[in-house]
């Protein structure tokens with residue numbers, strides 16, 4: 001049986017913008033976040049505390065966090081202890097850590113082996129949980145790695161289990177380069193639901209090969225009811241060659257609402273939010289729903 005409602009975790013302000021070469025001014029980002037909230041988004045990755053040398057677009061993370069809407073779960077993404085320390089300087093209590101199942105990818109993305117990242121992060125997560133933080137763990141290259149190819153389900157489940165053991169609130173399991181098929185989506189998410197039945201799990205699909213919607217449907221059938229999406233379908237990881245945008249929030253919302261599954265998101269208002277950021281992007285918005293909304 002399919003759920004009556006699902007939760008959309010908007011990642012546009014973070015995953016969506018991090019790959020943009022031209023710096024998007026901080027006020028535009030804030031307006032984007034505010035209009036996304038107005039569209040009904042309740043959970044959002046708003047920025048990341050990462051090296052400004054590696055990802056200059058996110059250099060205004062403090063300003064974004066300090067003026068975030070507080071009525072929603074606004075999450076700051078971090079790769080390491082330094083990033084967590086920065087979040088601790090703010091009043092934000094929602095943190096997402098990220099690590100790749102694939103060692104080669106983790107090295108390109110965080111400049112550390114997967115093991116070293118885990119050894120750094122796991123003890124701090126326990127500290128954060130003791131302080132009452134909401135902690136989300138993003139699992140990159142859960143299906144495929146741009147350097148190592150196919151990743152085994154066993155390895156992905158193992159990493160998810162380690163995060164679960166230290167008490168993270170949520171796992172976000174990612175198809176970083178959009179290579180998974182619906183069968184693979186169904187298999188991995190079924191396995192995760194079976195192995196970690198009480199864990200909150202989100203599916204994070206990039207739409208590189210236009211498989212994201214079908215992969216979401218397969219994950220839904222495996223019992224997943226939380227989905228990371230990005231308004232306008234923008235984004236991608238700068239350190240994953242071949243990565244393109246996340247699945248577009250508006251296409252996912254359209255699909256669910258037409259299926260009678262509630263998202264709580266207003267599509268017209270979502271289009272307004274995309275309009276805020278679209279003129280500042282180096283790429284056209286490609287999502288079907290957005291393009292159609294511009295035709296009279």
Ligand code: HMG
Nearest residue numbers: 049050051054079082083098109110111138140174176237
């Ligand atoms: P490094 O060069 O090995 O680190 O980079 P370092 O410790 O030598 O530090 C270098 C400089 O960065 C230093 O500054 C540090 O202070 C600073 P300097 O002394 O040279 O002026 N620094 C930081 N600044 C702000 N926040 C921090 C931080 N840490 C160090 N947290 C590092 C290592 C991890 C910093 C670097 O590799 C990095 O920033 N990587 C981030 C890469 C990234 O943002 N990737 C995209 C997000 S992940 C993603 O998109 C995937 C996801 O969507 C799921 C999926 O789709 O798969 C989540």
Ligand code: MG
Nearest residue numbers: 015174176237
């Ligand atoms: Mg991503």
